[in-house]
Amino acid sequence: xxxxDKKVYEKELEKLQIELVKLQSxxxxxxxxxxxxxxxxxxxxxGGVIKRITEKLNPRICRVAALPAPTEKEKTQWYFQxxxxxxxxAGEMVLFDRSWYNRAGVEKVMGFCNDDQYEEFLRSCPExxxxxxxxxxxxxxxxxxxxxxxxxxxxxxxxxxxxxRWKFSPMDLESRSRxxxxxxxxxxxxxxxxxxxxPWWVVESDDKKRxxxxxxxxxLSSIEYHDIIFPEIELPEINKEGYIRAPIEExxxxxxxLEK
Numbered sequence: 071x072x073x074x075d076k077k078v079y080e081k082e083l084e085k086l087q088i089e090l091v092k093l094q095s096x097x098x099x100x101x102x103x104x105x106x107x108x109x110x111x112x113x114x115x116x117g118g119v120i121k122r123i124t125e126k127l128n129p130r131i132c133r134v135a136a137l138p139a140p141t142e143k144e145k146t147q148w149y150f151q152x153x154x155x156x157x158x159x160a161g162e163m164v165l166f167d168r169s170w171y172n173r174a175g176v177e178k179v180m181g182f183c184n185d186d187q188y189e190e191f192l193r194s195c196p197e198x199x200x201x202x203x204x205x206x207x208x209x210x211x212x213x214x215x216x217x218x219x220x221x222x223x224x225x226x227x228x229x230x231x232x233x234x235r236w237k238f239s240p241m242d243l244e245s246r247s248r249x250x251x252x253x254x255x256x257x258x259x260x261x262x263x264x265x266x267x268x269p270w271w272v273v274e275s276d277d278k279k280r281x282x283x284x285x286x287x288x289x290l291s292s293i294e295y296h297d298i299i300f301p302e303i304e305l306p307e308i309n310k311e312g313y314i315r316a317p318i319e320e321x322x323x324x325x326x327x328l329e330k
Contacts (some may be wrong), residue, residue, distance in 0.1 A: 220276045
């Protein structure tokens with residue numbers, strides 16, 4: 071399949087981002103609570119689609135939860151506890167850049183949890199998500215799938231491009247050497263947690279542009295929303311009466327980077 075044309079992509083992305091703004095307004099007006107989970111292999115494109123979703127939105131309404139490794143205290147808590155703290159209130163949408171599914175993937179493969187903790191997660195996760203749905207939360211789960219060849223290409227690009235080098239981590243190397251283990255963990259995770267109430271939606275992401283359009287379009291189609299008619303705004307004249315500006319030479323200005 072040919073890669074998506076850049077001009078077509080930018081045109082369609084603009085349309086979708088306009089709809090995302092409409093969805094945002096509807097979520098705020100109706101007091102909806104939306105959770106969107108993004109999971110997948112390293113370099114599968116999760117960050118790129120999250121960036122395009124949030125790009126034009128109000129961060130007070132649509133926020134990203136990207137939790138670091140748990141602290142020693144958090145390791146003693148109920149597993150889902152630290153994620154619950156980031157769930158949305160009415161009128162909010164939260165995008166989880168990785169989520170409680172860490173336990174079914176990296177924690178399992180890397181030995182950061184024991185077998186009992188892993189098995190308990192698989193049993194309790196579907197019930198936890200049903201609880202979220204019953205509480206009124208709209209939950210969407212996306213798995214980004216990338217081929218081995220494309221992942222390798224993206225890893226090499228990260229390694230050799232200064233502005234992308236920070237994206238590469240020791241875990242990326244481990245994910246290459248433990249490919250089969252990660253695959254088995256993903257299959258088992260789907261077997262337990264791909265439920266009728268909270269299904270996984272797979273996004274083919276070898277073509278980043280196409281993956282972003284597909285994911286955003288599906289997100290928009292999954293939540294019923296309507297246009298909101300806002301009142302017309304008439305911009306008043308600026309009232310400068312009585313104001314005397316301080317001399318500009320007394321202020322410190324940032325130097326010009328480019329010559330005028």
